[in-house]
Amino acid sequence: MLTKDADEASSMRQADAERTPDVAVSETDGHAVWTLSGVWNTRSVHLVDARMRELENSPATGTTVIDISAVRRMDTAGAWLIERLAAARAARGDTVEIAGASDAARILLPAVREAIEPREGRRTETPPFFLIRWLEAIGRATESAWKDLVFGMYILGATIRGAQMKLGRGHAVNPAAIFHQIDRMGVGAIPVVVLICTIVGAIVAQQGAYQLRWFGAEIFIVDLVGILALRELGVLLTAIMVAGRSGSAITAEIGSMRMREEVDALKVIGLNPIGVLVFPRLVALVIAIPCLTIIANAATLGGGMAVAWMYSGIPPEQFIDRLRASIDLSTIFAGLIKAPFMALIIGIVASVEGMKVGGSAESLGRHVTSSVVKAIFVVIVLDGLFAMFYVAIDF
Numbered sequence: 212m213l214t215k216d217a218d219e220a221s222s223m224r225q226a227d228a229e230r231t232p233d234v235a236v237s238e239t240d241g242h243a244v245w246t247l248s249g250v251w252n253t254r255s256v257h258l259v260d261a262r263m264r265e266l267e268n269s270p271a272t273g274t275t276v277i278d279i280s281a282v283r284r285m286d287t288a289g290a291w292l293i294e295r296l297a298a299a300r301a302a303r304g305d306t307v308e309i310a311g312a313s314d315a316a317r318i319l320l321p322a323v324r325e326a327i328e329p330r331e332g333r334r335t336e337t338p339p340f341f342l343i344r345w346l347e348a349i350g351r352a353t354e355s356a357w358k359d360l361v362f363g364m365y366i367l368g369a370t371i372r373g374a375q376m377k378l379g380r381g382h383a384v385n386p387a388a389i390f391h392q393i394d395r396m397g398v399g400a401i402p403v404v405v406l407i408c409t410i411v412g413a414i415v416a417q418q419g420a421y422q423l424r425w426f427g428a429e430i431f432i433v434d435l436v437g438i439l440a441l442r443e444l445g446v447l448l449t450a451i452m453v454a455g456r457s458g459s460a461i462t463a464e465i466g467s468m469r470m471r472e473e474v475d476a477l478k479v480i481g482l483n484p485i486g487v488l489v490f491p492r493l494v495a496l497v498i499a500i501p502c503l504t505i506i507a508n509a510a511t512l513g514g515g516m517a518v519a520w521m522y523s524g525i526p527p528e529q530f531i532d533r534l535r536a537s538i539d540l541s542t543i544f545a546g547l548i549k550a551p552f553m554a555l556i557i558g559i560v561a562s563v564e565g566m567k568v569g570g571s572a573e574s575l576g577r578h579v580t581s582s583v584v585k586a587i588f589v590v591i592v593l594d595g596l597f598a599m600f601y602v603a604i605d606f
Contacts, residue, residue, distance in 0.1 A: 232259040232282075232289070234266065243272040245296075248281035251289025263292055267299035275300050280311025290316070290323040298324075362566070363559040369485040370493050388491035389498075396457040396492075397499030401506060403456070408448055408507040412440060412514030420523045429523045433533040436515035438542060445508035446500075446546040447594050450553040453500055454586035458561040461492050462582040465565025466575045474566075489562045496554035504550045508543075541606060549597050553590050560586040 232249035245266060249255070277297060282289070297307045312320065338344070419432040465488055468474050474484045512534070519525040525533075564582035568575050600606075 232256060234259060234262050236266075239276075242274045242276055244276045244278060246278045246281060247293070248283075250284045251282055251292065252284060252286040253288040256288050256292050260292065263296050267296055271300075271303045271305050274306045275308070277307065277309045278311045279309060279316060282313075282316070285316060285319065287319065287323060290319045294320060294324045359560075359563055362563050366485060366489055366493075366559050366562050367555065369483070370490050385491065389494050392491050392495030393499050395460075396453065396495050397502060400453060400456055400499070400503060404449055404452055404503050404507050405510045407452060408440075408445065408510035409514035411444060411448060412436060412511035413518045414514075415439060415444070415511075416515035416518040417522055420519065424523075429519075430525065430529075430533060432515070432519055432523065433525070433530050434537040436512065436519075437534045437538050440511035440515065441508055441538060441542045442545045443594065443598075445511055446504045446549045446553065447590070448511075449500060449503045449507045449550070450557065450590045450594075451587055453496070453503065453554075454557045454561075454590060455583050457496070458557045458586045459579050459583050461558065461561035462565040462568075462579045463575065465489075465562060466568030466578055469566065469568045470570055470572075470575065484566075489558070492562070493555065493558040496558045497551050500554040500557075501547055501550040504547060508546065545601060545606060549594065552593060552597075556589050556593060557586045560589060 232247070232251050232255050235246040235248070237244045237246065251259075277293065279285075279293065285293075293309070297309060300307045309320065339347075416432050416436050419435045420429050423429050423431055423435075465474070468488070474488070477484045477487055516527055516530045519530055520527060561582045564578040564585070568578050
């Protein structure tokens with residue numbers, strides 16, 4: 212029994228000796244030969260690091276051969292130590308040769324060597340001419356815009372087709388989710404929409420009255436406020452505020468679910484992420500923004516009416532009578548017709564940016580910012596296109 216235990220202990224010591232990294236220094240034909248042996252990996256290289264540093268700082272020998280044929284295993288930590296030794300000897304003027312490398316070492320060592328080369332010694336490419344960089348930036352932006360447009364059309368088509376809550380099992384629309392989103396995006400936005408539109412209506416009325424006073428035509432501030440509010444300001448201010456308030460929330464919610472891989476989990480259990488996440492929000496926006504536009508129109512007219520009464524002495528009764536004469540149903544519908552289209556733009560842009568979020572908080576912040584900026588930009592462009600279209604058809 213004692214002999215067996217002794218044999219096992221001897222075998223363990225021999226195995227440990229074979230695993231321990233070691234460096235043997237010798238000289239052959241006037242060349243310094245450093246023979247490496249053992250296992251050179253993350254767990255063991257610390258045992259030989261001090262010895263390697265001594266060899267790195269030793270005097271130049273002219274030619275140094277690093278023999279790694281006896282190295283049993285090696286990972287990136289061991290390869291880095293060997294390449295560091297070779298780089299240090301080369302810096303002292305020695306000709307360094309690594310001999311006995313296995314097939315795996317021939318792949319690993321060059322990869323590590325490229326990573327530890329001094330940056331100043333690497334060849335740097337001359338940056339292209341600024342016009343080339345400018346054209347490249349335009350090309351990349353155009354490609355990105357095209358991909359966003361295609362993805363947005365996919366989301367719009369999937370939404371028009373239906374909720375698709377369960378693939379192959381019909382269109383299970385969830386009214387509770389839609390009403391919940393209407394409450395968040397519509398009812399929750401009423402205070403800020405009323406406040407902003409009232410202030411803007413008051414400012415427009417005050418500035419109009421100040422300018423028209425020089426011509427004795429202050430009564431026309433009713434026409435100014437009424438037409439401007441109903442055709443442009445009400446729907447535009449509503450869309451901008453919803454884009455900043457609800458569009459950013461949609462992007463953040465979908466983006467955070469992308470970060471936590473909840474979107475992939477929906478696909479795994481057979482649910483369509485467009486139907487679960489995008490459809491209720493898009494339907495809620497299409498319902499909420501026209502309703503908010505009506506409230507915004509009333510708030511803008513109310514602010515203008517208050518200023519006209521206090522600043523120009525036009526009583527509310529006279530304001531309303533003049534308003535009836537200056538507007539008709541086409542003025543009201545000119546603004547309301549835009550609202551559903553702006554709602555679709557805000558929802559699609561926010562959803563596309565949310566689906567593009569990567570796995571970092573930086574990506575989430577970047578896409579939320581991009582969502583708000585793009586939505587506001589497209590909403591303003593759409594408003595301008597509607598204005599030109601109304602002029603063309605004399606509406």
